[in-house]
Amino acid sequence: MPEEAALDAENLEAFEDLLVSIEASQGVLSLLIAVCDSGQFRDELIARYEAELQPDIRCYQVSLIRGEPSLKMTILQKMQEDEPLKLGTQSVVMVTGAEQLYFLKLNEEKSEQDIFFGYLQWTREALREFRFPIVLWVTTQLLTQMERKAPDFWGWRKGVFWFESRKTSAVSSSQLESFRPIFTELGLANSEDEILLPLADLQALIEQTEKNQPDDPLLATLYGQMGRIYAGRLKWGEAIDYQKEQETAINYFRKAIDLQEAPGQEESLAISLNNLAVLYKSQGRYEAAEPLYVRSLQIYEQQLGASHPNTQKVRENLALLRKKMTRSTP
The missing domain is CATH 3.40.50 (Rossmann fold)
Structure with a gap:
């Protein structure tokens, strides 16, 4: 039901x-x-x-x-x-x-x-x-x-x-900081009202940017934010089609990672690697998640140090994953 x-x-x-x-x-x-x-x-x-x-x-x-x-x-x-x-x-x-x-x-x-x-x-x-x-x-x-x-x-x-429904097909404009440069061009950035934007519009906006400005460095940030938006919808029960939105989040993080391999994007890359690993773990894809956590942890240790909260969080995520992998091994 x-x-x-x-x-x-x-x-x-x-x-x-x-x-x-x-x-x-x-x-x-x-x-x-x-x-x-x-x-x-x-x-x-x-x-x-x-x-x-x-x-x-x-x-x-x-x-x-x-x-x-x-x-x-x-x-x-x-x-x-x-x-x-x-x-x-x-x-x-x-x-x-x-x-x-x-x-x-x-x-x-x-x-x-x-x-x-x-x-x-x-x-x-x-x-x-x-x-x-x-x-x-x-x-x-x-x-x-x-x-x-x-x-x-x-x-x-x-x-x-x-x-009333927890599930929604829109997102608040206040959650879309990465889209501000595009919103400025569209005349939405200075609006005094909180705007609810349909997710389909945001996807179309990204597709338009891919077509017209495929080399725009902003794309990596947009991909990462859209991945986080969809991951948040899964977490808070807002997803209308859980499996479809889970795959959408994964695809956005993969796209973000491809562009974040460029120099100077190390911390953003670490975030996306960790977020993608979390989604793989939720699917039971432990073998795919582990190397992502490992690489994210390495980047954080190099960039922020071993005691930084972000580093500790990824280390904890990796430890919990390995515990699950051990328990699931025959």
């Missing part, structure tokens, strides 16, 4: 409140906003609503079109495909896909999210023809932008329903 399959008290209250709003909104347009940072948890919730509402109320799920993220056009397309929805049968439309839209412009005139909010801002009157509740599923990051970028739509909302 999924970790969040059993709803806690707060999520159960939000679930029931949204259920009542859907039932009370039949035959009229009602704009409802559901906030959930975990796609898996959101899908579980939508499945619950389908089970609760049917057969009395049809529950439709539609996804925004990535290149043309118009709420109205997405719903109209579904109506053309489904006769009961078109005829006004009791129903609710659950709209997902906004969480996949990029926050950053990435060399485009507008970001995908800006295009979405632009459509949303001028959508209110156009939605009048719909005689059923619409549940727009967004993340916390999207919600924080909506009030400012689509105030007209925001003013028409009939309710906001929060579903």
Whole structure:
């Protein structure tokens, strides 16, 4: 059973409140906003609503079109495909896909999210023809932008329903010190507000840097920070797909290590070697982890001395690993 399959008290209250709003909104347009940072948890919730509402109320799920993220056009397309929805049968439309839209412009005139909010801002009157509740599923990051970028739509909302989850697909801008030079170029560095950035945007930003500036020394730092971000998500239970994010963290640390072999990056290299070893150890790959710990320890001893806290920490990590290896040996 999924970790969040059993709803806690707060999520159960939000679930029931949204259920009542859907039932009370039949035959009229009602704009409802559901906030959930975990796609898996959101899908579980939508499945619950389908089970609760049917057969009395049809529950439709539609996804925004990535290149043309118009709420109205997405719903109209579904109506053309489904006769009961078109005829006004009791129903609710659950709209997902906004969480996949990029926050950053990435060399485009507008970001995908800006295009979405632009459509949303001028959508209110156009939605009048719909005689059923619409549940727009967004993340916390999207919600924080909506009030400012689509105030007209925001003013028409009939309710906001929060579903709490430890799992999230975004990271706070305060955790991204290594990205500051790039943020400065994008005009984000001087923002007074704390910005939640989708992980997909950060990955795309790195890919763009790899393509346009493959020799940029900043890449090694970005790789290392992204590896630490993903490793932290694993540690604190924030990962949406644990195995996939574990491999992502490993790949970023490997990339960082390749670039940190250059002179002058010894301490950064030691950090990445230790972090990669920790991940290998968590996978039970002890033979792969041991030489990484050994090399990290050697670098720290040369650079910082045997008594430095960083040196002692890696020495402790190596000792614990070897103890595990001894116990696992037949």
